[in-house]
Amino acid sequence: MLILRVVTKLKVGGVERGLLEEVSIIEKSAEFNYIIFVIEGTNKDFFNGFDVSYHNSSKELITNFNPDRINVLLCNKKIINIIFLIRELNLLISSLDVSYIISSLWKSNIISIIVRVLKNKKIKLISFFHSSSYAHYIDRLVSKSAFLVSDKCIYDSLSTKMIYKKTDVTVTDVIPFVFKDNLCCNDIINNSNPYSFVFIGRLHSVKNISHAINIIYEIKSRGLNPKFDIYGPDEGEFSLLLELVNRLDLSKNVSFKGVLENADFNKILSNYDFLLQTSLREGMASSVIEGMQRGLIPVVTPVGQIINYCESGRNSIIIGNDINEVVNNIVSLYKDNRLNEVKFNAIKTVTDMPCFNDRYSNFLSLL
Incomplete structure (x- = not known):
């Protein structure tokens, strides 16, 4: 199963620490593979130690797609280039057998929501929420829209889940950001x-x-x-x-x-x-x-x-x-x-x- 993982930027942070853990899981899986769609920046050192192929455009990624490796598209754009980003994301979905988009944070959610609406039910959207409050008005608007449009939602904690009025006690949609290491x-x-x-x-x-x-x-x-x-x-x-x-x-x-x-x-x-x-x-x-x-x-x-x-x-x-x-x-x-x-x-x-x-x-x- 091919999953398109949309992130804003490869940097030091909790969301990105989780992304590294996701990649570690995907590398060991015989069933799943990732295309990582990065909106901003070109940090090629972020995935050091992983078997990753980098690409600079959707066309290049499609032409050189390697199903045995995790493929990373570095768009190196800003959210103001939203039309370009939507086209690139849409091209990947149209050309490759993508089953799901998983998206984190408001900039990633904007383009993922639009592509999900354009593609209707041809692609399923999973929104991953990471904060128990909103950063600003745009974050509130986009996050609530993502919650409504998404086929599935996952949360980094129960407190994050609560702001979307999700009070059920099921925890299958809560992915706690607890990364355990073997320490003395x-x-x-x-x-x-x-x-x-x-x-x-x-x-x-x-x-x-x-x-x-x-x-x-x-x-x-x-x-x-x-x-x-x-x-x-x-x-x-x-x-x-x-x-x-x-x-x-x-x-x-x-x-x-x-x-x-x-x-x-x-x-x-x-x-x-x-x-x-x-x-x-x-x-x-x-x-x-x-x-x-x-x-x-x-x-x-x-x-x-x-x-x-x-x-x-x-x-x-x-x-x-x-x-x-x-x-x-x-x-x-x-x-x-x-x-x-x-x-x-x-x-x-x-x-x-x-x-x-x-x-x-x-x-x-x-x-």
Whole structure:
């Protein structure tokens, strides 16, 4: 079965981390294959380690289509080139035996919806939703339209599913962004770097990183020496955050490290005790899960699905309105010698979760 997977861009993020897991599943499958349709950019390093063929146009892909490999079309366009993108997507569907389109995020959903309507029932659309709130009005409009037009919908968490008024308890359409790795629990727990924090994600206003920096400032104001490393691509916030760091005299405490490659996760994350994330909205929050299974204690805002797996004082620290209380809770883990206990609970929380691989494989088997 040939599936056309439509994504906006190949970059570091939860959705894209899930895409890598999807590709890993597809490569092992004798029944399914992917064409990955990428709207923006030409990041050919993203699929390093996978057996992938890259193409620059639908015509080229059709001519050189390799059924034994995953074929990736890099359109390198913007959503304003929507007519071109629709034509390219439509040409693939018309020329190859595509059974389904799977689409994520609003830009991908726009062109997928239009092609689904144009093709009527000749192609089936599956929309994959990843956030428990909308980014903006256009996202709300497009996402709701995708929900109505799609033949099937899948969600990264129950909290995401709820905003589409889906209150049924079935979980076959929930694909949790929990990516499990085989890690040594004892080595993780016994390693500690006091007051070390990390953030992994986009430098975007929705991540509210300035609030995280203010927490670091409060820790330092108590005579402590916190370290906060920020990993991720700039999406409009870097200059503002750098200005804040300099204004608060935190240049020796806060560092911007650029993009963290997936292959470096284990090595890098072993250097920290906490994952600090002050997002305004999330879905499953895969970076929090990634940190927890590596023994990092999440210091997080209670948004999206986070409220359903993070319990303050047991496996995490929940950020409320009072920064002083947050810092008190962090400091008390060291003073009360509870750091390893909470680290262990964080690891166990993820160990007990259903994982992306199993749920997505099951979902494919039901198509």
